[in-house]
Every structure is written in structure tokens, then in C-alpha cells.
Amino acid sequence: xxxxxxxxxxxxxxxxxxxxxxxxxxxxxxxxxxxxxxxxxxxxxxxxxxxxxxxxxxxxxxxxxxxxxxxxxxxxxxxxxxxxxxxxxxxxxxxxxxxxxxxxxxxxxxxxxxxxxxxxxxxxxxxxxxxxxxxxxxxxxxxxxxxxxxxxxxxxxxxxxxxxxxxxxxxxxxxxxxxxxxxxxxxxxxxxxxxxxxxxxxxxxxxxxxxxxxxxxxx
Amino acid sequence: xxxxxxxxxxxxxxxxxxxxxxxxxxxxxxxxxxxxxxxxxxxxxxxxxxxxxxxxxxxxxxxxxxxxxxxxxxxxxxxxxxxxxxxxxxxxxxxxxxxxxxxxxxxxxxxxxxxxxxxxxxxxxxxxxxxxxxxxxxxxxxxxxxxxxxxxxxxxxxxxxxxxxxxxxxxxxxxxxxxxxxxxxxxxxxxxxxxxxxxxxxxxxxxxxxxxxxxxxxxxxxxxxxxxxxxxxxxxxxxxxxxxxxxxxxxxxxxxxxxxxxxxxxxxxxxxxxxxxxxxxxxxxxxxxxxxxxxxxxxxxxxxxxxxxxxxxxxxxxxxxxxxxxxxxxxxxxxxxxxxxxxxxxxxxxxxxxxxxxxxxxxxxxxxxxxxxxxxxxxxxxxxxxxxxxxxxxxxxxxxxxxxxxxxxxxxxxxxx
Numbered sequence: 001x002x003x004x005x006x007x008x009x010x011x012x013x014x015x016x017x018x019x020x021x022x023x024x025x026x027x028x029x030x031x032x033x034x035x036x037x038x039x040x041x042x043x044x045x046x047x048x049x050x051x052x053x054x055x056x057x058x059x060x061x062x063x064x065x066x067x068x069x070x071x072x073x074x075x076x077x078x079x080x081x082x083x084x085x086x087x088x089x090x091x092x093x094x095x096x097x098x099x100x101x102x103x104x105x106x107x108x109x110x111x112x113x114x115x116x117x118x119x120x121x122x123x124x125x126x127x128x129x130x131x132x133x134x135x136x137x138x139x140x141x142x143x144x145x146x147x148x149x150x151x152x153x154x155x156x157x158x159x160x161x162x163x164x165x166x167x168x169x170x171x172x173x174x175x176x177x178x179x180x181x182x183x184x185x186x187x188x189x190x191x192x193x194x195x196x197x198x199x200x201x202x203x204x205x206x207x208x209x210x211x212x213x214x215x216x217x218x219x
Numbered sequence: 220x221x222x223x224x225x226x227x228x229x230x231x232x233x234x235x236x237x238x239x240x241x242x243x244x245x246x247x248x249x250x251x252x253x254x255x256x257x258x259x260x261x262x263x264x265x266x267x268x269x270x271x272x273x274x275x276x277x278x279x280x281x282x283x284x285x286x287x288x289x290x291x292x293x294x295x296x297x298x299x300x301x302x303x304x305x306x307x308x309x310x311x312x313x314x315x316x317x318x319x320x321x322x323x324x325x326x327x328x329x330x331x332x333x334x335x336x337x338x339x340x341x342x343x344x345x346x347x348x349x350x351x352x353x354x355x356x357x358x359x360x361x362x363x364x365x366x367x368x369x370x371x372x373x374x375x376x377x378x379x380x381x382x383x384x385x386x387x388x389x390x391x392x393x394x395x396x397x398x399x400x401x402x403x404x405x406x407x408x409x410x411x412x413x414x415x416x417x418x419x420x421x422x423x424x425x426x427x428x429x430x431x432x433x434x435x436x437x438x439x440x441x442x443x444x445x446x447x448x449x450x451x452x453x454x455x456x457x458x459x460x461x462x463x464x465x466x467x468x469x470x471x472x473x474x475x476x477x478x479x480x481x482x483x484x485x486x487x488x489x490x491x492x493x494x495x496x497x498x499x500x501x502x503x504x505x506x507x508x509x510x511x512x513x514x515x516x517x518x519x520x521x522x523x524x525x526x527x528x529x530x531x532x533x534x535x536x537x538x539x540x541x542x543x544x545x546x547x548x549x550x551x552x553x554x555x556x557x558x559x560x561x562x563x564x565x566x567x568x569x570x571x572x573x574x575x576x577x578x579x580x581x582x583x584x585x586x587x588x589x590x591x592x593x594x595x596x597x598x599x600x601x602x603x604x605x606x607x608x609x610x611x612x613x614x615x616x617x618x619x620x621x622x623x624x625x626x627x628x629x630x631x632x633x634x635x636x
Contacts, residue, residue: 054629054633055628074626075544078540078541079540081538082540087538087539089538089633093534094535095532095536097231098231098234102230106536107539107540109224109227110536110539110540110542110545111540154539
């Protein structure tokens with residue numbers, strides 16, 4: 001379960017400061033599919049990054065499965081990102097020089113999983129996203145939809161209970177977008193918690209609940 | 220030991236090695252040029268020392284002269300000659316003298332092997348060899364004390380004399396040469412050497428006879444010069460003043476008269492030469508240091524650019540759960556590997572070039588610039604110092620951006636373009 005209480009995020013640039021989040025209180029239950037929506041600059045991505053432990057709040061409490069996240073060290077946060085959270089980015093963020101197989105394998109390498117386990121899991125995931133035949137291709141040799149499916153497979157590598165998707169269809173054509181949404185829906189039905197940032201009402205409609213942000217606050 | 224991560228680092232390095240090749244090449248080229256520069260500089264310096272000692276080491280030569288000052292009622296302009304007994308006279312009275320030898324010479328016809336040539340023929344003693352770097356070729360020897368005492372008809376000849384008389388490559392030891400109708404048996408041939416100081420031409424062209432045997436073909440009483448080697452090079456000035464006093468007393472000239480005796484003090488020449496060698500070494504050292512600095516700046520720049528270029532990659536790895544130490548370890552290992560690879564190939568290439576150049580023969584007969592250039596010396600000491608300095612610079616230039624990237628907010632790294 002994700003519990004955010006009074007989360008604030010202030011960016012300081014010299015003498016100027018920008019309040020990106022102004023006291024967010026959000027609870028997301030286990031197994032829920034939630035969309036975060038809002039106009040540009042409303043704080044969606046900032047909130048998503050805090051939930052994904054990629055960024056830390058300036059103030060407030062963040063409880064992940066009842067554990068306080070705010071006080072964790074850099075490496076402890078890395079461990080949380082590695083095991084509990086899977087992240088899907090709008091621009092895929094795959095390593096350009098690594099093959100599809102190697103990109104998916106990476107989170108398991110960082111978790112110290114054995115070669116046999118890694119091999120088995122990568123194969124499962126490539127089969128699940130329908131790209132086993134593309135395993136030796138590098139991202140530049142794959143279409144946007146294929147890259148996002150590889151990114152999804154990578155997010156699932158360590159079998160995390162929570163999947164965070166930041167505009168996962170933002171850079172895709174409608175057909176590829178639908179394919180990705182179908183996979184996310186299946187994953188949610190399997191029992192995973194899905195948190196998704198989107199601009200698109202049609203895509204948000206797939207989720208159970210929409211959290212709307214405006215000017216750093218939930219509206 | 221869990222080798223998963225090192226294997227992963229290696230596989231990542233292999234994928235990026237084309238990008239790393241520029242840094243590897245920069246390290247290779249820098250290592251090669253600095254080592255070669257220093258090797259040729261060191262070789263030149265050593266060869267200059269060798270060439271200088273071709274005449275002799277810590278050597279003083281005394282010649283007769285003509286007085287330029289009136290002394291004890293005697294007019295100026297009197298010739299002063301040296302005689303064989305002056306050798307013992309000086310040795311008995313100047314304890315600082317380690318070795319002393321007389322030398323008399325004249326230009327004569329030398330026959331042997333059916334040929335006749337004109338060469339300077341010298342009469343001297345056994346100690347001459349030690350003072351004047353007269354090293355015999357294998358199978359031969361220089362004149363010894365017995366040869367001198369018994370006036371044996373033996374000769375030690377320069378390698379060019381041997382070659383001119385008996386032909387190149389022919390062993391002259393045991394063969395006979397004739398001077399003034401007197402036959403002499405060759406007991407030794409001078410080993411080839413480079414020699415940048417000489418009188419009467421290079422030693423390669425000289426013929427040496429035992430002093431008393433020489434007197435049979437040149438019956439002049441006086442000798443041309445006396446060779447002196449001090450016990451310690453620092454005593455040369457003291458010996459010089461003492462011998463002026465002693466010989467002045469004996470031959471009645473003013474010890475302060477600069478022209479009564481002529482003195483060639485190679486020790487003083489050597490000191491001047493040494494200053495020039497040191498100057499050359501310092502100059503090359505400065506060039507080496509500047510080259511190293513330029514190379515290090517280049518490598519630092521490349522390393523920094525690579526680390527910057529990889530900021531996004533680091534962001535991705537952090538986002539999917541890489542610990543900080545994984546990022547730093549990977550950078551460290553890659554940097555050190557590239558460093559080791561570049562410097563290793565640079566060292567190996569420099570080593571091979573130096574050894575290849577050293578195989579080139581030196582023409583001892585013409586003794587040109589190649590005698591200085593063709594004997595480079597690779598200094599392990601310079602290589603170690605170079606490795607330490609460059610290693611630290613490369614390490615710092617590679618590790619700091621990596622440390623900074625590993626400490627940065629993953630989001631900022633992901634946004635880096």
C-alpha cells in the first residue's frame with residue numbers, strides 16, 4: 001500500500017523557489033489501478049518520481065507497505081526501486097548499447113540473481129511481451145512499441161508488486177499504445193498495483209480511479 | 220567470489236570499446252612518445268659520456284712548453300721538454316697520483332700483411348691502457364709491464380690499422396708488423412669504441428709499442444707527454460699546481476708561468492661536458508613533463524566527456540535499482556582497464572622500437588650523429604614515474620564524474636541530454 005501524507009516538493013534555483021507539490025495526501029491500495037492526471041506543470045511527474053523513490057519529498061511522509069521511505073539512504077532507496085517498484089518511462093530509457101535481452105536482465109543483475117534464474121525469467125518475460133525473436137536486437141533496431149514492451153518487461157524483471165508508468169503511451173502510435181495498455185490491464189488483473197501518469201482521458205478510463213492534480217495539489 | 224558484476228562490466232565495456240578506443244589510443248600515443256623522447260635523450264646522454272671517456276677517464280696530460288717569464292736570471296723563451304725520468308720523479312713526490320705513464324710518438328711507416336701504411340707509432344707503458352681506455356679485442360691484450368721492462372718487440376694496434384694491413388675481419392693477433400726494419404708481433408687489437416676527443420687522430424689509427432722497444436726506433440731522449448690519473452678526480456687541480464712547482468724547480472721555470480708547461484685536464488673538460496649533459500637531460504625532462512601535461516589534459520578531457528555522455532546511462536541504472544558502488548566500481552574498473560591497455564601497448568611499442576633501433580650498427584670509422592642517436596635507453600624509472608602521474612590523473616578524471624553521477628538524483632541524470 002502507498003500512503004502519502006502532506007507531501008511537499010520545493011525546487012530551489014538560486015534565490016527563487018518553485019513549489020511543485022503543496023501538501024499531497026494520497027493513499028493507493030494494494031491491487032489498485034490509479035491514473036494521475038493534470039495539466040503540464042501540475043506536479044504529476046514529480047509525484048510519480050516521489051512514489052517511485054526516484055526523488056525525495058521536501059516535506060511530508062511516504063509510507064510504502066507501512067515502511068517510512070523518507071528516511072531511507074540512497075542505496076536503501078535503490079533496493080526499494082529494484083525489488084518493489086517497476087518503472088515504465090514515456091521515453092523508454094533503455095540502454096542503447098545493450099540488446100533487448102540484456103536490458104531486461106539488468107535489474108536482476110543489480111539484485112544479484114543467479115545466471116540460471118536470470119535466463120529463465122528473461123525468457124518468460126520476452127515470451128510474455130511477444131519479443132523473444134527480437135532478443136538480440138538493440139533498442140535502435142526496435143519500433144517504439146517494441147521498445148516500450150521491452151521496458152515493461154524490464155520493469156517486471158524482479159516481479160515487483162507495484163508498477164509505475166509515466167505516460168507509457170505518450171511516444172507511441174495508437175495501436176502500440178493499445179497493446180501496452182492491454183498488457184498493463186492484464187498485469188493489474190494479475191494483482192499488481194498500477195500507478196499511471198497520463199494526459200489522455202481515454203487511457204485513464206482504463207484505470208479504477210483518477211487522481212487529478214492542479215498547481216501541485218489534488219483537486 | 221561472485222563474478223556476475225565483473226562479467227557484466229566486461230560485457231558492457233566490450234560493447235563500448237569503440238568509444239573507449241580514442242582514450243586508449245591517446246594513452247598509447249602519450250606513453251609511446253614520452254618513453255621514446257626520454258629513451259633517445261637518455262641514450263644521447265649516455266653515448267656522450269661513452270664518447271668522452273673514449274679518450275680516457277679522469278685523465279690529465281702534461282706536455283712540455285716554452286717559458287714566457289724570466290726566472291732566476293734565465294731569460295724567457297726557453298723550451299721546456301719532458302724526459303722519461305720525470306714520470307718516477309712526479310710519482311714519488313705527488314702521492315695523489317694513482318697512475319702515470321710516459322708517451323713518445325712519431326709518424327712512421329708500418330708494414331704488415333704485404334702492405335705499407337704511415338701511422339703514428341707510440342711508445343708507452345702498461346698503465347697507459349687503464350688511463351686511455353685501451354680495451355683489447357677478444358684473444359688479445361695490451362702491452363704489459365714485462366713487455367716494457369724487457370723491451371719486447373710486441374705491438375698493440377688500433378682496429379683500423381689491423382684492418383688496413385691485414386684486411387677486415389682478419390685476426391691480427393700473432394701476426395708481424397715491421398717498423399724501421401724491426402719486426403714486432405701484434406699482441407692485441409683495440410676494441411671498437413667511440414671517441415670524441417683525441418690527439419694525433421683516433422686511437423683506431425695508432426700503433427703502441429713498449430716504451431723501451433720504441434726507443435730503438437726513435438732515439439730522442441725527450442718524450443712528448445706524460446699521462447696522469449689522480450686517485451680522486453677532485454685532486455686534479457692540486458696535482459696540477461704541485462707538478463708545476465716540482466717541474467719548475469727541476470727545469471728552473473716560474474711555477475706561475477702559464478706557457479712553461481702545457482696541460483690538458485680532461486677532468487675539467489668533463490665537468491663542462493657534464494653540465495651540458497645535465498642541461499640536455501633537464502631540457503628533455505621539461506619537454507617530457509609538458510608532453511605529459513598536454514597528454515593528461517587531453518585524456519582528462521576525454522574521460523570527462525565520456526563520463527558526461529554516460530550520465531543518462533547512469534540515471535537509467537540508478538532508476539532500475541543499481542547501488543551507488545556498482546556505478547563507481549564499473550567506472551573505476553573501466554578507467555583502469557583502458558589506462559592499463561593504452562599504457563601497456565605504448566610501453567611495448569616503445570620497448571620494441573628502442574630495441575630495434577639499438578640493433579642498428581654504429582659506424583665506428585666515421586663516428587657521426589648516429590653514434591649518439593642509435594643507442595636509446597628505455598628507463599624503467601621514468602616509466603614508473605610516468606605511470607604513477609598519469610594513473611593518478613586518469614583515475615581522478617574518470618572517478619570524479621562517476622562519483623558525481625552516482626550521487627546525483629536519478630531523475631536529473633535521466634533528464635541529461
